[in-house]
Structures are given as C-alpha cells and as structure tokens.
Amino acid sequence: MLQENLTVVSQRQLTADVFELTLQGKMATTDPVAGQFVDVKIPDSSHLLRRPFGIAQVDAAKSQLRLLYRTVGQGTAALSQVTAGTRLDTIGPLGHGFPTDFLQAGQHALIIGGGTGIPPLYALSRQLVAQGVEVTHAIGFGRQQQIFYEQEFRELGAVHYATDDGSYGFHGHIGLLLDAQFADAEFDAVYACGPRGLLMAVNNRYREHPHAYVSLESRMACGVGECYACVVPAQADPTKMYKVCDDGPVFATGEVAI
Amino acid sequence: MLQENLTVVSQRQLTADVFELTLQGKMATTDPVAGQFVDVKIPDSSHLLRRPFGIAQVDAAKSQLRLLYRTVGQGTAALSQVTAGTRLDTIGPLGHGFPTDFLQAGQHALIIGGGTGIPPLYALSRQLVAQGVEVTHAIGFGRQQQIFYEQEFRELGAVHYATDDGSYGFHGHIGLLLDAQFADAEFDAVYACGPRGLLMAVNNRYREHPHAYVSLESRMACGVGECYACVVPAQADPTKMYKVCDDGPVFATGEVAI
Amino acid sequence: MNRLAVTLPGLKLKNPIMPASGCFGFGQHYAEFYDLNRLGAIIVKAATLKPRIGNPTPRVAETTSGMLNAIGLQNPGVTAIMTEKLPWLAEHYPDLPVIANVAGSTESDYVEVCRQISTAVNVHAIELNISCPNVAHGGLEFGTDPQSAYALTKACKAVSQVPVYVKLSPNVTDIRVIARAVEAAGADGFTLINTLVGMQIDLKTRQPLLGNRTGGLSGPAIKPVAVRLINQVHQISQLPIIGMGGVMTAEDTLELMMAGASAVAVGTANFDNPQACPDIINALPSVMDHYHIADLPSLINEMAVTAV
Amino acid sequence: MNRLAVTLPGLKLKNPIMPASGCFGFGQHYAEFYDLNRLGAIIVKAATLKPRIGNPTPRVAETTSGMLNAIGLQNPGVTAIMTEKLPWLAEHYPDLPVIANVAGSTESDYVEVCRQISTAVNVHAIELNISCPNVAHGGLEFGTDPQSAYALTKACKAVSQVPVYVKLSPNVTDIRVIARAVEAAGADGFTLINTLVGMQIDLKTRQPLLGNRTGGLSGPAIKPVAVRLINQVHQISQLPIIGMGGVMTAEDTLELMMAGASAVAVGTANFDNPQACPDIINALPSVMDHYHIADLPSLINEMAVTAV
Numbered sequence A, B: 001m002l003q004e005n006l007t008v009v010s011q012r013q014l015t016a017d018v019f020e021l022t023l024q025g026k027m028a029t030t031d032p033v034a035g036q037f038v039d040v041k042i043p044d045s046s047h048l049l050r051r052p053f054g055i056a057q058v059d060a061a062k063s064q065l066r067l068l069y070r071t072v073g074q075g076t077a078a079l080s081q082v083t084a085g086t087r088l089d090t091i092g093p094l095g096h097g098f099p100t101d102f103l104q105a106g107q108h109a110l111i112i113g114g115g116t117g118i119p120p121l122y123a124l125s126r127q128l129v130a131q132g133v134e135v136t137h138a139i140g141f142g143r144q145q146q147i148f149y150e151q152e153f154r155e156l157g158a159v160h161y162a163t164d165d166g167s168y169g170f171h172g173h174i175g176l177l178l179d180a181q182f183a184d185a186e187f188d189a190v191y192a193c194g195p196r197g198l199l200m201a202v203n204n205r206y207r208e209h210p211h212a213y214v215s216l217e218s219r220m221a222c223g224v225g226e227c228y229a230c231v232v233p234a235q236a237d238p239t240k241m242y243k244v245c246d247d248g249p250v251f252a253t254g255e256v257a258i
Numbered sequence C, D: 001m002n003r004l005a006v007t008l009p010g011l012k013l014k015n016p017i018m019p020a021s022g023c024f025g026f027g028q029h030y031a032e033f034y035d036l037n038r039l040g041a042i043i044v045k046a047a048t049l050k051p052r053i054g055n056p057t058p059r060v061a062e063t064t065s066g067m068l069n070a071i072g073l074q075n076p077g078v079t080a081i082m083t084e085k086l087p088w089l090a091e092h093y094p095d096l097p098v099i100a101n102v103a104g105s106t107e108s109d110y111v112e113v114c115r116q117i118s119t120a121v122n123v124h125a126i127e128l129n130i131s132c133p134n135v136a137h138g139g140l141e142f143g144t145d146p147q148s149a150y151a152l153t154k155a156c157k158a159v160s161q162v163p164v165y166v167k168l169s170p171n172v173t174d175i176r177v178i179a180r181a182v183e184a185a186g187a188d189g190f191t192l193i194n195t196l197v198g199m200q201i202d203l204k205t206r207q208p209l210l211g212n213r214t215g216g217l218s219g220p221a222i223k224p225v226a227v228r229l230i231n232q233v234h235q236i237s238q239l240p241i242i243g244m245g246g247v248m249t250a251e252d253t254l255e256l257m258m259a260g261a262s263a264v265a266v267g268t269a270n271f272d273n274p275q276a277c278p279d280i281i282n283a284l285p286s287v288m289d290h291y292h293i294a295d296l297p298s299l300i301n302e303m304a305v306t307a308v
C-alpha cells in the first residue's frame, strides 16, 4: 500500500461520460492483483474524500496504470479536466482482488460486467488470458452508445453484449442474457462487477458455485480498513460486518448480503 | 461595473513574492480611473471571497490590464500558480479612483507608495504623465531585494527610494524620507497608497493640503457596497461610516480615521 | 404555467430564489449586474429602530468553503430605510416583493420597527431576526429561549400589517423547542438558518481576527447543518419554511426544498458570484428536468406528505 | 529540548498531534504508511460494553470541505478490544500513549467499560464520548444535559485508573454549562469538538442519503466552530483541552492551540491524506519559527494567561 503522486500521462474520452486515464508511478510496478483499486484525491481542496477506482490495466514495464471512469458527480467531473503532467495524489493498490490461482491453463472463466463495473474485469481478463485461461465475457450496458472497450475485450475472448434498449446485442438486462445463453454452460470460475442488480443476480445464480466472485462498491472514507464506513453484512450472519475496502471489494458469492 | 472571465495573457514573477499578472478582456477597454480595483475569484472552490487588487496598468488598445500582487496567503499563492490561458472570474472596475481632473499640465504631483501599495500608483503616474503633469515618487520598501517596477517608475519621473534596512536609497521608513527631503517642497497634488503606517503619516502631514489623497485597504466580502464589511469611520464623526469598496478606496486626507 | 412559481403567506413568487438578509443590502449595487426583477423576492438588510454603526473591523474573514461575518447590524435605522432605501426599490422594482429583516435589542424595539416597516407598500413580509449572533443584544437571547421567542413573536405579530416569518438560530440544543414556541405565538412561517457562531485566530497576533472576536459562519460549509435543521423543523410544523445556508447552485436549492423549504434564500454565494441568484434561477428548469421534477409546488407537496 | 513536547494529565507527549477517535481505527492499516511512533498519542475508536454492528449504509457522505458520518459506533466490544486491538498496539508501539474512547447507552455501560479499559497497560487516558450524534442512545443525551453529564463523569472517574477527558458536543446552546458540570464532577480535561449534526439529501431519491438519515459533520468546514468553542471553554476553565475539528495543517494546529488547546487531534484529514499526522508534525517547527513560537509549552502558557 503506497501513497504516491502519480503523473497523468494521458486522458482520453471514450464515450459521452467515460474517460480513460493513464497514470505513471512506482505504484504501477508493484503488480496489483486484478480487482484491486486505487483511491484518488480530487485536485480541488473542497473535496476531502478520495474517489475509489478499479485498476483497469497495468503496464509494469512502463510503470503505468490505467483507470476507466464515468463522470457521475463533482469529483469525477473535476477529474475529467486534468491534463497530462498533472500529479494526482493516489493511494493503492487497495483491497483484495479476484482469486485466480486455482485456475489452470485451458480452463474456462465467465466474466460478467455492467457499465463502469468493467474496468477491473478488463485487468482480470488480461491476467487470465496470460495464464492461458479461456475467457467468455457477458457485458451489459444501457444502450449501444455507452459501450466502451469493446475491441479491447474482443481481443481477449468471446464477448456477449446485452443492452437495456436492445440497441446492441441481446435486448434486456444481463440477468436475462445469462438465462438465455448461459443457463446450462459450465464455467470453472465466474467473476462479476457492475451495478447492484447485476451483482444480486450473479450472487443468486452462482451461490453454490465453488469459484464465483463479485466485486462490490460502497461509499468509503479511509479506503484502508480503519473507519468502518464501507461495510456490508455477511449473508449468513447480519451481525458480522465485512469491510468492502479491506476485506473486499471482491467477495465469493454467498459471502455477503448484497 | 462588469463581471467577466478575463483571460490570463501572462504571469511573471518579479521578486521572491511579487507577481505581475496580465489579463485580457472587455473590462480593460472601459478605461478605469487610476486607483480603481478589481475583485478576482481564486480558482479553487474552497475560497469564497474574492481578492481585491489595484489596477496597475491598462492597455485599452490591447484590452489588457495588469495586476501586481504579493503572495501573502492561500489565495494569492493559488493565484501565482495560474498560467496563460486560464480564465479568471473578475468583477470591476470597482470603487472610486484618484481625482486628477483639477491638475493642469506643468503642475507637480507627489506620489508616495510602499510595498504592494504601488500598483495603483503606477497607473496613476502614467495617467498624470499623459496629462503633462510632472511626477515625483517617494517609494518605501523593507529592503532592496523587495523593490519591483523601479525602471517603470523611473521612466515617468524622479524616484526616491527609502528602505527600512538602508540597503537602497534613504535609510529609514518613508515618513523620515518625507521629513528629510520633502519637508518644504510644495506639490499641487499628493497621492499615497501603502501600509497603514505610511497612510497615517501622509494623512497627518497633508491633512490641510487641498488635494492630498490616500488609498485604503480593508477586508471585503461583496466588494460592491452592499455588505458593510469594509467600513472605515469618518475622522470627524466616528458614527459615520464610509465603505472602502464603494466610497473609497481613495479618500481625501482628513476624511477618514485610518 | 410557470414551473418555478411558489406561494407562501404574503408572497406570490415567480421563482423561489431571493437574496438572504445582509448579503445584498437593498440591492442597488447588484442592480448594476442584473435586473432585480429576475428575483423571486428580496430579503433586505436588517432594520433596527435607531441607526447602528456596527462592529469594529475586520468584520469578515474567509474560512474553508465558508466565511465569518460580524457586521453587527450596521444600518441607518428604520426611518432612513423607509424614506430612502425601500422607496428606491419601490420606484425601480415595483413588482419585486420585499421581505424586511427586523432586529433589535429589546422587545419594544422589535415591535416598533415591525409596526412601521410593515406599512411600506413593497414590504410583503417580515423576517424577525431573533438569531443574530454578532451583537451583544442582537436578538440571540430571543432565539435561544422559547419563552422570549414566544412573547416577541406574539407582540410583533400583533402590530404587523404583513405575515411574519421568524428566523431561527442553529446555535441551540433543540431547534424544535423554539420552532414550536414561535408557531404557538402565531408566526406565519420560519426562515432558517442564521449563521453558526465561529471564530478565526490571526496567527500573527494570536488574537481573534474579527474585531468582534466571534462571527457568524455561513456558506457551503454549513449547508449540511441547514438541511438537517430545515428537515427537523419541517417534521414538526406545517408552517412554510424559507430555507438558507450554503446555497450556491440549483442543486443546493432543490436539496433544501427536499428537506422541507418552500423557498430558498441565497447569502454568501452573492459574494462568490454577484450573479449567483439569476444563475441559479436560470439553471433550475434543466436541473428539475434531470431529477424529474415537474414543478416546485408539486415537489413541495410531495415533501409535505412524506414529512408526516 | 524538544520544542513540540507537551504534558497533560496522564500524557507526556513528544508532540501534540494524535489521530482523533474513529478516524484511525486502532492504527494497524495506517502503520503501513508510516511509523506510528511518530505520533504524540493515538485516540482509538470508540469502545462499548457489547459489540456493535453500527448503522445501515451509506455511512458517509462528502460535503463541501467536510464530510458526514454515521458509523454508529461499530466496534467489537471492550473485551475484544482489550484482548486483540490494544495488545497489538502495545506489542508494536509500546511507547505510544493510547487514549481510549468510551461510549455507551447507559451510565452503567460507560462505567463498566471505563473500569475495564483503564487497566490496559498502554491506555494512558480515557476520552468519555458523551457527544456521539449518530446512535439513538449514544451518549448525546449525556452531552446536552448538565446533570447527566455531571453524574456520568463522576461515576466514570470513580472507577478509572487513568485520567478522564470528557468529549464535548458542539450541538448545544451553551457549551459552558456542560463544561462546568463536567469539571465539577472531577474530569481531568476536555476534548472538543465532536461532530455537528448534519444531513445530506440524495436528489435522485429525495431522501436522506445516509442510512441513519443524519450524520456528524467534520472537516475544515467546521474548524471555525471548533476554534470558537475551544476558546469559550478555555475562558471558563483551567482544565487542559485536547482540541479537534477540521485540523489539516500545522497552521490549523497552532490556531486551535491559540484558542486554548494543549494538544490537537486530527480526524477527517486522515482520509484526505493518510500521512496527515506526520506531515503536520514535520511542518510544525518551521511554521512555529515563522510565527516566532519558541516551543509549545510557552505558547500554551501565554494563552492561559491571556484567557483570564
């Protein structure tokens, strides 16, 4: 866990509200596990809480890491204004990422993502492909214009899109896509990140799967496990609390109440 | 009185803590009176109060105006970081400047300044010279390294410097310089801007002078005359309050209690 | 239909935005920036019976995302206000509803100012300032003690020709106690919040920076306190609330209305941006669209139902 | 001589800086950023008699230059704290003074936790949290009523092996009344301020964003309120004060000390910058030079004299 001023290498707008930010620093050489995240200080002094973002890509050779984020509020709006050369105070890598050690080359993983849940899944997919694992992606968006990183995912394995309005791929939300196309497919591992509805669907569908994982979001303050802001109760015991920032953000299905 | 996003043309560091900021916009074509000021929004959202600065120079042909300021706190420190192209939300020109209409070509004015009180005096001196008035400057600084705009003032008329530590010009504060060198000189007009001690000295010395003026500073909120933050009592009647932003910042000697 | 129009006792407003008392004077200089007819109303600077010269300077200090002020109710007194300030507004902006902010040291001061000022043609309502933290007898005693608040409100109500809104202080253990007293005394509405008491120390002198030592904290820094107190009062009373405290944007305006306000006053934001009020008014329709708010009366009704 | 060293009842501190309760847990994860021995002391997260699961999420919200929290005193209970958390600190940082923050719903809860936790080897003082705004019975009743504050303090003092500091709430009409009661009950010092009650509304749902509806406002937004209340308590009592509220920098630290604090706790700033405490400690000497402060005890003495 480091605190470092990362240098903005480039910022690129991908859709109406999604940006790709490439950052450089020592943090990118520590080889984070896919699913870990960074916590970025917004460069405006009236914002005190850092913003968590999944690490979408690491290039340790260049000491670069990449974030993909959607502008949803003031913090991400300010972030979208920063230009190359700016230094961003960042802590990371944080949390526990997706377990992948158990997978063998030639095995098959299903990656399920929605909207801005896909950044850590891209890192994961690259890591799995590097391990020789076959990867299938099921990715949901509201509508076609919101899709980003299509080419990048297609280069790693099969990609099935679902859009709420049917403008691209399967018409309907991702749960329906899973029902329609993956009902009896068997995967050695299942990974998901995305909106709460998606995570609930995956959590229910793959509750008994021995290697199914969901990555959660939660409002954070410290980001490092000391303030108890980001908790989520255990599914089996609502009096036991997990910290998303520290025990998560990745949990096995059935572990926490989503 | 305008509110306008002025564009930063250039920023130049003059001394360890004094900067020259050149701004462009319509405001610079309205030909402010020397002694008027602008109120600049600091480009960081945690700073709500604008910062007042005297207008040091106007080039109406280029629609440019120039500020000279010292970094004393967080706001001016932030300002010193802005680079060409930045837009600065500015209101102005504000307040009442130095009266000069009564002066005829060939008459003689004394300009007394100290530290960062000199910016509006530079605008004044240029205006007077353009009117054909002869100008003598008496300018105080702490020490030689703090002096800025020496060449600029020398081009307009005689300049007498006083430094507190004697490192340049007269050794001692400006009041002593006035005693030593201007005790029986007669001027058709006297103008002063600078620290409180300087203004008090000038206010006392030239109380009976028919055309002696001092420019004051005061903490402001609105900057336009509606909040009563910046008041100063009348010298003759402490229950009568003048507003520095609106009735001033320039007052005749003897008018207000400094 | 005008989506922004709201109606409160004495006030038919074309939009819910008005400058807050003390942050806009009587508007003359702001009229150089824009047409004051754009405003829903204007709450003018406090009037006291006698002229007041206010506190020693410095009277303001900047704080992080806020400011402290200790102006000390400087004003020319009710007579000058009625012969100079209000007539200027009446002449130039005859259709602009004025809310007169009334302050004083004693109950009889308040009563006399209310009696007089409520007769001005353009004064549509009174804001009884029982919460000024910046003068020794500036009404804060009335604002922190339910008995005094009750008596003062009742007395002022009795002599006022227009509805009386009582301005509540946030500097209390339980604002509901004061709100209930004021409501029982016949107030027509509430305005809140006034400033929180604060202090800044000048590290160079090691002394309080403000001439008055303490001042009132305002601006976005205090908005969460305002939202909470507005909501708390809204939960126990049906009286309309003019909300204020840290409003800078159309979003902030809607947040205060969702907390329970029926109209919103803008104070400190005027210093940050002299065109804050018209900017907010301009932005409201599209921000309302974004949050699926058809019009403000329906939002107010919805919040009135959910509060119960 | 160490210019930064300060001494308070039970606490010989090499510098005046300590993390505030709830903003640093028990320090384990912050220890990955820096050596906790750099700190003057550490105020650990609230301990209650039984484990507490805390409030529903969301538990935090950002506000302008501040934040709201409604964690709701989640903690594993005093037994787990004494068998796991405090021993970890004692093992890794045997010289780091710990101040144990104690909370509860009933007087007997508080007393029992004080009795137990004050026996831990590394607990040098207790901070009695009678001002948590975020749980229904989190002590705020004790913190707003002088009689209850008196009784509670006296009872806790009677069983505690270490000095007891009482943490005061800013959510009161007159903090001096509570401070006097607590002092009369035998408290060894004060800590202040706890958070101001605030609320944020989610414009999308039109409902309070926090699971608990309201939360405690902290951060630089509230610093002026902290400075004022510290100063107000300092003026009426000789007891030492550990000040807190919005401290981000060495300058802020000195401002709170000039207001009357003898040491300073840093809360929200840890979230903004995990190295906030060591950064402040590093900056203090040069900032003290700038303001001609030879050492902190002389500053504290100077302020004690001028307060009278």
Ligand SMILES: Cc1cc2nc3c(=O)[nH]c(=O)nc-3n(C[C@H](O)[C@H](O)[C@H](O)COP(=O)(O)OP(=O)(O)OC[C@H]3O[C@@H](n4cnc5c(N)ncnc54)[C@H](O)[C@@H]3O)c2cc1C
Residues within 6 Å of the ligand: A037, A049, A050, A051, A052, A053, A054, A055, A068, A069, A070, A071, A072, A073, A074, A075, A076, A077, A116, A117, A119, A120, A216, A217, A218, A219, A220, A249, D061, D062
């Ligand atoms: C572990 C983790 C990984 C994430 N990875 C990504 C990613 O790769 N790409 C991406 O676009 N988004 C990601 N998010 C969501 C992202 O953090 C929020 O969209 C962002 O914080 C919003 O900031 P804002 O200032 O624009 O929004 P505002 O709504 O103005 O933020 C206000 C406050 O709420 C918090 N907040 C708002 N939405 C969320 C949210 N969904 N989750 C957590 N906190 C929130 C903010 O951090 C801030 O403290 C991730 C969240 C978590 C917890």
Ligand SMILES: Cc1cc2nc3c(=O)[nH]c(=O)nc-3n(C[C@H](O)[C@H](O)[C@H](O)COP(=O)(O)OP(=O)(O)OC[C@H]3O[C@@H](n4cnc5c(N)ncnc54)[C@H](O)[C@@H]3O)c2cc1C
Residues within 6 Å of the ligand: B037, B049, B050, B051, B052, B053, B054, B055, B068, B069, B070, B071, B072, B073, B074, B075, B076, B077, B116, B117, B119, B120, B216, B217, B218, B219, B220, B249, C061, C062
């Ligand atoms: C009419 C007028 C003209 C001025 N012209 C110039 C000029 O040409 N060049 C120059 O360098 N300075 C000038 N000043 C002073 C300048 O405004 C302050 O130095 C500046 O506001 C300090 O801001 P800060 O954030 O760096 O300091 P901080 O101390 O952090 O500011 C805190 C608050 O105090 C106010 N403040 C601090 N010092 C002063 C001061 N001396 N006068 C008024 N407000 C103050 C700030 O505006 C801000 O609201 C002028 C002031 C006035 C009133």
Ligand SMILES: Cc1cc2nc3c(=O)[nH]c(=O)nc-3n(C[C@H](O)[C@H](O)[C@H](O)COP(=O)(O)O)c2cc1C
Residues within 6 Å of the ligand: B221, B227, C020, C021, C022, C023, C045, C046, C069, C071, C073, C101, C129, C132, C167, C193, C194, C195, C217, C218, C219, C220, C222, C244, C245, C246, C247, C265, C266, C267, C268, C269
């Ligand atoms: C400079 C200044 C002067 C004020 N004067 C008054 C006043 O005369 N009467 C009054 O009731 N409130 C006064 N207030 C309080 C405001 O009307 C308002 O209640 C408070 O500032 C909170 O709103 P804001 O955060 O939008 O500024 C004043 C506030 C400021 C900043």
Ligand SMILES: Cc1cc2nc3c(=O)[nH]c(=O)nc-3n(C[C@H](O)[C@H](O)[C@H](O)COP(=O)(O)O)c2cc1C
Residues within 6 Å of the ligand: A221, A227, D020, D021, D022, D023, D045, D046, D069, D071, D073, D101, D129, D132, D167, D193, D194, D195, D217, D218, D219, D220, D222, D244, D245, D246, D247, D265, D266, D267, D268, D269
């Ligand atoms: C997330 C969070 C949790 C807190 N938990 C506690 C607590 O358990 N006990 C307590 O006495 N104060 C608690 N506080 C209050 C702080 O200790 C401190 O009094 C307050 O935040 C003001 O300081 P600051 O502005 O530096 O944060 C908490 C504050 C925050 C932000």
Ligand code: FES
Residues within 6 Å of the ligand: A219, A220, A221, A222, A223, A224, A225, A226, A227, A228, A229, A230, A231, A243, A244, A245, A246
């Ligand atoms: S954000 Fe602080 S514990 Fe997770």
Ligand code: FES
Residues within 6 Å of the ligand: B219, B220, B221, B222, B223, B224, B225, B226, B227, B228, B229, B230, B231, B243, B244, B245, B246
């Ligand atoms: S600063 Fe508002 S009246 Fe001068």
